[in-house]
Every structure is written in C-alpha cells, then in structure tokens.
Amino acid sequence: MTAVPADGVGTGRPVARLALFVALAALTPVEVALATSAGGARWRTTALCGLLLLKVGLLLAFSLRATLRRPGPRLVLVALLTAAGFTVVLMLEAAYRAGLR
Secondary structure, rough: OOOOOEEEEEEEEOHHHHHHHHHHHHHHHHHHHHHHHHOOOHHHHHHHHHHHHHHHHHHHHHOOOOOOOOHHHHHHHHHHHHHHHHHHHHHHHHHHHHHHO
C-alpha cells in the first residue's frame, strides 16, 4: 500500500471557502428580516424553508466538492437535497395542518 497524502483540514480552496462564507453571511440577515417581517405566517414559513434548503445546498456542495466533472459527489448531492426537500415539504404540511385546528 502506498501512502497518499490526504487533504488536511483548512488546506486548499481558500477562494471557494471565502465565497461560501460570504454567501452564508449574506443569507443570514435575509432570514432574520423574513422572520421578523409582517405578513402571513405560512408565507414566511415557506420562504424560510426555501432559504434553509439553499443554505443546505451550498454547504453540501462545498463539503462534497461537487463539480460537473465528478458524477459521484454530484449524485450524492442530488440525493441529499432531495431528502432535505422532502423534509421541508413535510414540515410545511405539518405547519399547515396545525394552522387548521
């Protein structure tokens, strides 16, 4: 067996890491503004779930290093985002049913 050097934590892709941090930092005030805004609770919940799914997608794409050239991580990313999407839909349905009572 040969020893292959593994990427250590904190090495490589500093521009991508900075872009991810800036994107997440930009989405956070939007979430806070949505949470404190006036309007329908269902609309706010839907928008907040959409932002949550966007943040999850950004973090997964960065951590899996998903690119168009690597089909393995891309398929895992699609599967995880699909699962997160189903979770959001179930959360919205539960909130809707709780509002009917």
